[in-house]
Amino acid sequence: MRYWNDHDMGGWGFGLMAVGILLLLGTLVVVAVALGRYLGQLPPQSPPDGQLVPPPSPEQVLSERYARGEIDADEYRHRLDTLRSGPAGPVSG
Structure with missing residues (x-):
């Protein structure tokens, strides 16, 4: 009678290993x-000389x-x- 499956991984071991690998990859x-x-x-880095x-x-x-x-030219001129x-x-409101 063999109780320990001769130190090999059984079906549950392969299944749990697959689930563990999927969880690791997902993480x-x-x-x-x-x-x-x-x-x-x-935010963008400041220039190397320290000036902002x-x-x-x-x-x-x-x-x-x-x-x-x-925007078009008319809207540009109006806003400018x-x-x-x-x-x-x-502003009233």
Whole structure:
């Protein structure tokens, strides 16, 4: 009578090993995706000399939107005139 299966892995052992490997691979994929999302949300690094780059001005942002084709020439001119006219009064609402 053999009780210990002669130190070989039986059917349950193979099944549990397969489930364990799938759980391990799934965990690695989840960690890789989470790390990728985290690194994708980090702010850009400052230049090596330690000087901070100022954010783009509103006129630069507007020019970039016009260059990408997000707004047409009329809307660009209207918004540029609005920006250059100075701060607006309080908004009622």
